[in-house]
Amino acid sequence: MLGDTGSELLERAKAGSPEALNLVYERAAGRLLAFIRLRLGRDLRARLESRDILQATLLKSFQRLGDLRGNDTRSLMAWLARIAEHEIRDCADHQHRQRRDAAREVPLDDEAPVPAITRSALSRVILDEEALRLESAIDSLRADHRDVILMRKFEELSFAEIAARTGRSEDAARMLLARAMTALTLKLSEMPR
Amino acid sequence: MTPATTSELEARLARFVEHHVLHGDRLPLENLCADRPELIPALDALVRRYLALTESLGQDPFAATPAPAAPPGALPAFAGFQTIERIGAGGMGEVYKLRDLTLDRVVAAKVIRGDRDRRAARIDAFLREARALALFSDRRIVQIHEARLDADPPVLIMELVEGFELGKLGPSLDFAHRARVLVEVCEAVHHAHTLGLQHRDLKPSNIMLDAQLRPRILDFGLSAGDPARGHLVGTPPYLAPEQLDPARPIDARADVYALGVILYELLSGAQPSGEVPRLPVEIDPAAPEPLQAIALTAMERDPARRYPSALDMAADLRRWLDGRPVLARPSAYAMTLGTRVGPHMDDVREWRRLKLIYPHEAERLESAYAALDAREDDWIIASRSLSFTQIALYLGAFLLVCGSLFYFVAARWFENVEDIAQPFVVLALPFIGLNAAAHLLYRRDHKAVAVAFFLGAVALLPLFLLIFFHEAQWLTAAAGSTRELFDAVSNRQLQFTAGIACAWCGWLALRTRTVALSTVFAVLVLLLTVALIADFGLRGAIEDGRWDLVAFRLLPLVPVYAALGVAAERTARPWFSRPQYLAAAAAFIVVLELLALDGRALQHVGGFSLAPWQSPDVSTPRLLDTVAAMTVNGALFYAAASLLIRRGTALSGTAAQFLFIVAPFALLHPLGYLVRTGEYSPRWDWVYAFCALAIMLLSQRRQRRSFYYAGLLNLGAALFFIAQHREWFDRPAWGVAVIAAGLLALGVGFILDRSVKRHS
Numbered sequence: 001m002l003g004d005t006g007s008e009l010l011e012r013a014k015a016g017s018p019e020a021l022n023l024v025y026e027r028a029a030g031r032l033l034a035f036i037r038l039r040l041g042r043d044l045r046a047r048l049e050s051r052d053i054l055q056a057t058l059l060k061s062f063q064r065l066g067d068l069r070g071n072d073t074r075s076l077m078a079w080l081a082r083i084a085e086h087e088i089r090d091c092a093d094h095q096h097r098q099r100r101d102a103a104r105e106v107p108l109d110d111e112a113p114v115p116a117i118t119r120s121a122l123s124r125v126i127l128d129e130e131a132l133r134l135e136s137a138i139d140s141l142r143a144d145h146r147d148v149i150l151m152r153k154f155e156e157l158s159f160a161e162i163a164a165r166t167g168r169s170e171d172a173a174r175m176l177l178a179r180a181m182t183a184l185t186l187k188l189s190e191m192p193r
Numbered sequence: 194m195t196p197a198t199t200s201e202l203e204a205r206l207a208r209f210v211e212h213h214v215l216h217g218d219r220l221p222l223e224n225l226c227a228d229r230p231e232l233i234p235a236l237d238a239l240v241r242r243y244l245a246l247t248e249s250l251g252q253d254p255f256a257a258t259p260a261p262a263a264p265p266g267a268l269p270a271f272a273g274f275q276t277i278e279r280i281g282a283g284g285m286g287e288v289y290k291l292r293d294l295t296l297d298r299v300v301a302a303k304v305i306r307g308d309r310d311r312r313a314a315r316i317d318a319f320l321r322e323a324r325a326l327a328l329f330s331d332r333r334i335v336q337i338h339e340a341r342l343d344a345d346p347p348v349l350i351m352e353l354v355e356g357f358e359l360g361k362l363g364p365s366l367d368f369a370h371r372a373r374v375l376v377e378v379c380e381a382v383h384h385a386h387t388l389g390l391q392h393r394d395l396k397p398s399n400i401m402l403d404a405q406l407r408p409r410i411l412d413f414g415l416s417a418g419d420p421a422r423g424h425l426v427g428t429p430p431y432l433a434p435e436q437l438d439p440a441r442p443i444d445a446r447a448d449v450y451a452l453g454v455i456l457y458e459l460l461s462g463a464q465p466s467g468e469v470p471r472l473p474v475e476i477d478p479a480a481p482e483p484l485q486a487i488a489l490t491a492m493e494r495d496p497a498r499r500y501p502s503a504l505d506m507a508a509d510l511r512r513w514l515d516g517r518p519v520l521a522r523p524s525a526y527a528m529t530l531g532t533r534v535g536p537h538m539d540d541v542r543e544w545r546r547l548k549l550i551y552p553h554e555a556e557r558l559e560s561a562y563a564a565l566d567a568r569e570d571d572w573i574i575a576s577r578s579l580s581f582t583q584i585a586l587y588l589g590a591f592l593l594v595c596g597s598l599f600y601f602v603a604a605r606w607f608e609n610v611e612d613i614a615q616p617f618v619v620l621a622l623p624f625i626g627l628n629a630a631a632h633l634l635y636r637r638d639h640k641a642v643a644v645a646f647f648l649g650a651v652a653l654l655p656l657f658l659l660i661f662f663h664e665a666q667w668l669t670a671a672a673g674s675t676r677e678l679f680d681a682v683s684n685r686q687l688q689f690t691a692g693i694a695c696a697w698c699g700w701l702a703l704r705t706r707t708v709a710l711s712t713v714f715a716v717l718v719l720l721l722t723v724a725l726i727a728d729f730g731l732r733g734a735i736e737d738g739r740w741d742l743v744a745f746r747l748l749p750l751v752p753v754y755a756a757l758g759v760a761a762e763r764t765a766r767p768w769f770s771r772p773q774y775l776a777a778a779a780a781f782i783v784v785l786e787l788l789a790l791d792g793r794a795l796q797h798v799g800g801f802s803l804a805p806w807q808s809p810d811v812s813t814p815r816l817l818d819t820v821a822a823m824t825v826n827g828a829l830f831y832a833a834a835s836l837l838i839r840r841g842t843a844l845s846g847t848a849a850q851f852l853f854i855v856a857p858f859a860l861l862h863p864l865g866y867l868v869r870t871g872e873y874s875p876r877w878d879w880v881y882a883f884c885a886l887a888i889m890l891l892s893q894r895r896q897r898r899s900f901y902y903a904g905l906l907n908l909g910a911a912l913f914f915i916a917q918h919r920e921w922f923d924r925p926a927w928g929v930a931v932i933a934a935g936l937l938a939l940g941v942g943f944i945l946d947r948s949v950k951r952h953s
Contacts, residue, residue: 134249153250178214182207185243 009076025058028080032057034131035154036084038138038146048091056091057084078156085155137187145180152177202232206239213243269304271341271348276302286319286414290353300338301353304346316347318414323349325413328388333381334410354409360397362406363459368481370406371459372510378408379452379507385410386445386503389418393436393443394427395451397458420444430454430464434494446496449503453491460484465492469528483513489523498524534562563843586642590649593623597653601660617664620657624650635705644707651698651713655720658690678727691721702769711769715754715776722750740791747787750780762844770844778833778848782855785829789822791815811872820863827860857888857903865907868914875918882911 012020036057037050060083138146144166151157151165162173205225212220222240226232268276274291280301281288289302305315319342326337326349339350359378363371378400385392392399394415401409417423420442427436433450435441457465460480461473473480473488487509493499500506509519538559545555597620604615631646659682662668670683677684695717702710723731726746734742754777761770788794792815796802803817834852837845864881867873889904912931921927 130249134246149250174215175211178211179207181214181243181247182203182210185206185210185239185246186203188246189239189242 021062024076028077029054029058030131031077031154032080032084034135035081035150036088037135038150038154039085039088041146042139044088044092048088053084053087053091057087060087078154081155133188133191137184137191140187141180141183144176145183148173148176148180149184198232201229202235202239205232205236206243209236209240210243213247269346269348271302271344271350274300274302274350286315291350293350299353301351303349303351316342319347319349322412322414322416325385325390325416326351328390329385331381331384333377333408334385334413354401354403354411356401356403356409358398359400359402359408359455360458362402363397364462366406368460368479368484369514371456372484372514374402374406374408375452375456375459376507376510376514378410378455379503379510381408381410382448382452383503383507385413385416386448390416391418391443391445391448392416392451393423393447394431395448395455396428396431397455400455417443430466433496435496444496445502446499449491449499449506450493450496452503452506453488453493453499456484456488457492460488469525469532472525472529481513483519483521484510486521486523486526487513487519489525490521493524530565534565538562586645587648590627590645590652593627593649594652594656597623597656601656615664617657617661620653620660624653624657627653640705644705644709647701647705648709648713651694651701651710651717654697655690655694655717658693659686662686662690676728676730676732678724678732684724684727687724687727688721691717691724695721703766706766706768708768708772712772714769715772718753718757718776719750719780722747722753738791740787741793741797744784744787744791745797747780747784751777751784754780758845762842767844771847774845774848775851778851781833782830782852782859785826786823786859789819789826792818792822794818794822794825808873813870813872816867816870816872820867823863823866824860827856827858827863830859831856853897854899857897857900858906861885861888861903861907865910865914868911868918871918878911878914878918882908882915885911 009020009024033050033054036053037045040048040050040053057080061080064083138149141149148162148166151162152159157165159170159173159177162168162177163170166173166176168176209220209222209225212218219240222233222236223230226236268279268289270276271291273294275294277290277292277299279287280290286303286305289304291300291302292298293300305319320340323337323340323342326335327340329336335354336352337349338352341348341350359374363374366374378395382392382395390413392410392413392415394412395410399410399412401411403409415423415426423443424436424439431451431454433443433447436443436447454465457470457473461471461476463471463476465471470492473485474482487506490509491499491506500509509521512519541550541555541558541562544550545552550558600619627646627650631643631650633643634640634646635643663682663686668683668685668689670677670685678687695714698710698714698717702714726749729746731743731746734740734746754773758770758773758777761767761773785794788797793802795818802815803821804815807815807817830852834849834856837849837852841849861881861884864877864884868878868881885904885908887904888900889908892898892900892904916922916927
């Protein structure tokens with residue numbers, strides 16, 4: 001069972017196996033949380049609760065499980081990362097609005113009942129020291145370096161997609177990633193272990 | 194490494210990464226460093242880091258991964274058991290799930306990992322764990338069924354605990370639940386301690402929660418009871434400081450430390466780091482402060498400041514669960530506050546330098562911050578604010594004392610008490626009752642109430658003892674003795690009474706750490722000293738009006754109080770020290786003033802007298818001497834206060850402030866004394882008035898309010914004497930003149946205000 005691949009798991013989850021779904025979430029939660037925190041960056045992380053976003057992401061993905069095409073070329077992880085990306089944008093907008101209109105109290109997340117499955121995944125996800133080191137190293141990179149790493153390594157976009165999103169040529173996107181990875185390696189080697 | 198080398202290295206890494214990203218293959222390092230072969234090792238380290246990074250960043254949690262590294266070879270087999278699967282690996286062994294074929298139940302088996310040689314080295318620890326587990330009869334410690342040390346590999350058959358590790362499940366429990374789990378862990382650990390064994394490797398991953406969320410403690414592999422051995426093994430963040438220092442003994446409090454770290458982690462979700470770790474409340478604002486205090490108390494670096502046992506920690510956690518105040522007082526609070534008060538003090542000094550605030554405002558802020566630094570226990574601060582409970586309790590204690598006194602008076606002087614209880618019995622009852630109730634309340638944490646009762650009991654004790662001595666006719670004075678201070682009570686009785694009361698009150702003051710009892714102690718010390726010096730003819734001196742002799746006899750009070758204050762301060766008992774310093778200052782003032790009042794002060798100290806210069810018309814003997822000595826006193830008080838402020842500590846500062854307040858009065862009142870006697874020229878009353886005015890004006894320079902008030906009061910007195918000596922009371926002109934002077938002062942104030950405004 002431990003050797004199951006994402007698509008097999010997903011098939012079983014869609015077929016209604018709570019165990020498979022649970023496994024999906026448990027495996028995804030750690031990396032997803034790391035992505036969410038990185039994507040938020042230091043500023044937003046202070047204002048938004050990354051675990052709330054993780055919860056909302058898992059909840060949305062649970063509702064949209066049916067939409068996911070069985071043989072999506074990209075990995076399940078990338079799909080989840082994209083849902084998280086939207087969720088962050090919504091929350092940040094919401095925050096922004098709220099800050100402009102502080103008098104109006106709007107509850108951040110609706111009181112949708114959280115399925116027991118996502119809750120157990122939530123309760124177990126923890127970031128180890130290594131992940132936190134990586135996080136602070138990525139945090140300290142230049143914004144374009146950070147973005148390209150997130151797009152390529154977490155959202156698993158192709159270089160063509162990255163090029164389209166950042167308004168660069170494909171080769172320039174590759175070079176940017178190379179430079180970003182170099183900077184990250186150096187940053188990590190500077191940090192005390 | 195030089196900066197040049199660093200940039201060379203970075204350029205080469207960049208080329209490697211670039212090539213890897215664009216073409217997907219790795220450039221050989223020899224090619225990259227063809228010109229600088231000495232860079233290869235450093236570059237190799239960077240490249241490895243990069244490759245590890247790409248792997249960890251690119252890893253897909255859903256990618257088909259081989260099942261977690263299966264142990265080489267087949268699962269081990271044990272006679273009578275069927276091996277189901279491997280469920281974990283610890284520091285020195287592996288854990289398997291087995292089915293017991295005879296009893297048909299599932300158990301856990303811990304085996305030693307490694308080859309035969311390594312096993313031999315580990316078998317001792319293995320045996321130790323087996324024996325430790327066999328000792329325990331606590332359901333919260335995992336049970337051992339069997340130890341097969343001659344099997345291959347050696348194996349411990351244990352109860353199988355299925356559930357979650359505390360570390361993983363903890364964050365999803367509410368705080369009360371986390372506390373309840375930890376109470377059980379503490380009690381189970383205490384059970385091990387009572388059997389003489391310490392776990393020494395407590396951590397969240399060694400505590401499993403079963404389906405009912407009941408904790409089970411695992412892995413007693415490092416457990417030991419020997420204080421001198423077992424240093425430097427365990428898991429770093431949970432290791433107590435003494436476990437890292439082979440010179441220090443390890444006892445049960447090392448486990449208390451680990452329990453504290455576990456609680457810290459349960460509260461904050463993070464592991465503590467650094468000398469002064471961040472407060473859990475700063476990391477998770479929802480964490481309850483009392484639990485944080487418990488965690489930090491258990492994590493004290495000095496074992497003596499931790500909970501003495503895991504059971505005490507459990508009791509404190511239960512207090513919080515029951516909604517009662519906890520006993521934990523971590524020194525980390527003071528340290529954290531200390532490190533944060535410093536920058537504020539610097540700010541205040543900076544504001545003062547920039548003239549944003551006035552010096553007296555700066556002083557007030559600084560003293561407020563300094564008070565924060567030397568903070569007393571919370572419950573003492575709480576008991577200072579008056580609540581109806583407190584008012585009722587103090588009133589009760591006060592009425593008890595009053596009632597006992599009335600009863601005594603009725604019995605002693607009016608002889609209205611016949612065949613009823615003897616007065617000392619009536620006093621003994623409230624005394625014993627108050628003490629018993631106070632001890633009980635103190636132990637049950639109703640400390641504020643307990644202190645009120647102790648105060649009542651302490652006030653009753655001398656009365657009770659004196660009446661007891663009197664009625665029992667013990668230690669009575671020898672007939673015809675002239676040294677007795679009082680008629681009804683002998684010196685000996687007084688000394689014994691004061692001595693016993695002093696000792697009792699001192700002990701209570703040190704135990705309860707209260708200012709109130711320390712103050713009563715200071716009063717009792719006065720009583721004791723007076724009782725002791727009564728033997729040296731105090732009464733005779735008073736009857737002869739020899740105030741100088743009385744003063745000399747009271748002089749020892751000053752060093753006694755000062756010594757008590759210094760001793761208390763040196764032993765970090767500020768609540769005890771401050772009242773003693775104040776008493777020393779008060780004694781100093783009383784002794785000097787008594788000496789001056791007599792008029793022989795100058796004779797005693799300097800060997801001279803102003804009497805020859807005194808006009809023979811003056812009827813008061815040594816009037817000039819008295820006035821001069823009083824004036825010298827005022828200067829002495831001021832000098833002593835300045836010296837204390839400059840050289841003394843924050844605690845003696847209160848005494849210095851007291852002297853500062855008294856000093857201007859002491860400087861002015863000799864003139865008032867002279868004027869009041871009406872001797873010498875009547876013009877002295879004008880001098881008196883001018884001096885008072887001068888002191889008032891002086892107050893502006895040093896911003897001392899006490900000078901201003903002293904001047905004001907004495908000016909009033911001077912105006913009275915002026916009218917009295919000249920019999921101007923019936924003259925309306927005198928009143929009009931004073932009114933005119935007042936209007937003049939108002940006018941001056943008005944003009945000054947205008948000119949100051951015009952300048953600015």
